[in-house]
Amino acid sequence: MRDGHYLQSLVLKHIASREAIQQIHAQLVIASEKLPSTTTTTTLWNSLFRHYSLGSFPEEAVQLFKQLQLQQHLPLSFDSYAYSFLIKACAILQQNKLGTQFHGLSIKAGFQSHLYVQTALVNMYADFGSLVEAQKVFDQMPDRNSVTWNALITGFIKWGKLGFARTLFDRMPNQNVVSWTGIIDGYARNNQHKVALSLFRTMVGKGIEPTQVTILAIFPAIWNLGCLESCQSIHTYGEKSGLNNSDIRVLNSLVDAYAKCGCMESAVKVFDFIDAKKRNLVSWTSVISGFAMHGMGKQAVDSFKSMENECLKPNRVTFLSILSACSHGGLVEEGLEFFRKMVDEGLVEPDVKHYGCLIDMLGRAGRLEEAEKMALQIPPEIENVVIWRTLLGACSFHENVQMAERVMRKILEMERKYGGDYVLLSNLFAGSGRFADAEKVRTRMDERNAPKVPGLSLV
Structure with a gap:
């Protein structure tokens, strides 16, 4: 019979292979009655828990746990690694009730103060959106590491509690690049781009070197602000640190950011710099x-x-x-x-965006009949009022009153509360000398309480 050390070597060798691990699992079940309860045996089961919980089928980790509990010849105690992996499986599966049960089992097993188990629980509850529970576990922990802090900060960010995340981040005793990246990404995702960029500069000023993940997180803030100078700084940093050569995502994001910051010449230079085999x-x-x-x-x-x-x-x-x-x-x-x-x-x-581009293209070129025909061919399940508004705009530009009336009827079948539609048609009527019709459209707009959205300028 193959001993535990041999099976452990097989697990380590084939840890990434689902098929191999399942074969080893089967051998371990057969051999388990003759294997003594040793550290090696526990490590074997933990390796299986790890493989299943972090793989494509995390439910198998839970199934394995239940099977082992039914085996009378095996000890029913599990160590901290087993509980950490099982709690992770619950988080991936998004099974709140099951996660709560493992929380209770971990307490009974004596791990209520164990750093890794409790950190896994903080992460699990944060993933579920059970932020009160996550905070409760966090507050009751006698010891915390950076992973614990980052788990709760990330959870707050994920569920839109940016203020709580920032408060926690400011309290964090040893802010590392992971925590800085998380809070920067949070502000960027919540469209607070100036704050994100300010935090990024503060981080660099403190001597914390950004990783490629940090760089990728700050790019949306850069191009939303149109900050060409920051884009150039990131470009230079990437060259000096080697990130530009090591991660194609950074170069792709640079191309995109330069273009959105208005410097297409630099975007093309970066694109040309990318090795043809890596593009x-x-x-x-x-x-x-x-x-x-x-x-x-x-x-x-x-x-x-x-x-x-x-x-x-x-x-x-x-x-x-x-x-x-x-x-x-x-x-x-x-x-x-x-x-x-x-x-x-x-x-x-x-999809509707492709049709929208096509109708916009035909409308710009004055080929309105083709644009209308294309709009009528859009499948009903993806038809969108924006398509018809695009065509209405083209009718207005090319002063095609008859088609505009038809298009307006289609728009009103879908939506009646957008004042811009009425204004366009009214102006078109007035431009063609149909002042009475223009006045009727304006009156109808007022009756339906469809005010025009006010303009906005960034200048």
Whole structure:
């Protein structure tokens, strides 16, 4: 019979293989009656708990626990590692009731003050959104480490309690790069970009070196603020630290950030710097999207074709970017061809955004009949009032009153409370000399309490 040490060596060798671990599991069950209750045996079961709880089937960790409890010849006690992995499995499974049961079992087993078990509980309750319970476990812990603090901070951020997260972060005795990254990401995700960027600068000023995760977290704040200087600083730091060469995500984000900060020249330089073998679909989509937002339709089309030559299959975001580029660049025929390619070759099922780009493109070019026909072909399950508003705007620009009336009827079938629709149609009537109709539209807008949304300027 194979002994515990041999099985343990097999577990360590094949820990990432589900099939191998299941075979070892079966051997261990057969051998368990003859294996003495030793540290090696406990480590074996813990290795299985770890593999199952952190893998694709965490429910198997719970099933294993229940099976072991039914084996009378095995001891029914489990150590801190077992409980930590089982609690993690509950968090992944999002089974609050089961997690509470393991919490109770861990207390009965004497782990109410154990650092790792209690940290796992804080993380589990935070994942569930049971923040009161997470805080309660945290407060009752005699000792905490940085992982404990970060687990609760991350939980508050995840559930939108940014104020609580910041208070906890400020209390944290030894703030590390993980905690700084978490709070920066929290502010960025909650659209408080100035605070996120300020925190990032404070972190760097304290001598804490950002990781690639920190860099990726701060990029949304940079491009939302249009802060080209910060983008350049991150670029320089990435070159000096080696992050630019080690993580393609950083370079892809740089391409995207430079484009959104208005410096397409730098975006292209970064893209060209990426080794051709490392460029992935995100790299190409980022540069195509950049060309699109800068009205550089031809360059976007050329890049799309180069991407295809690299045998990369475009996804829905890539197609959305190239359709947007064709729309803003006036490349109608090219845009129609890309749409046909997307549909006819079955590469991507078009959604409302793809149709929106296409209708916007046709509307800009004055091809209103084609745009209306396309709008009428949109499947009902994805039809959106924004599509018809886009067409109404095109009718207004090209002064097509008859089509505007038809489009307005479609809009009113979906929504009647948006004042901008009435204003556009009213102005169109007035521009064509139909003042009585213009006045009727304005009156109807007032009767339906559909005020126009006030304008907003960042200048």
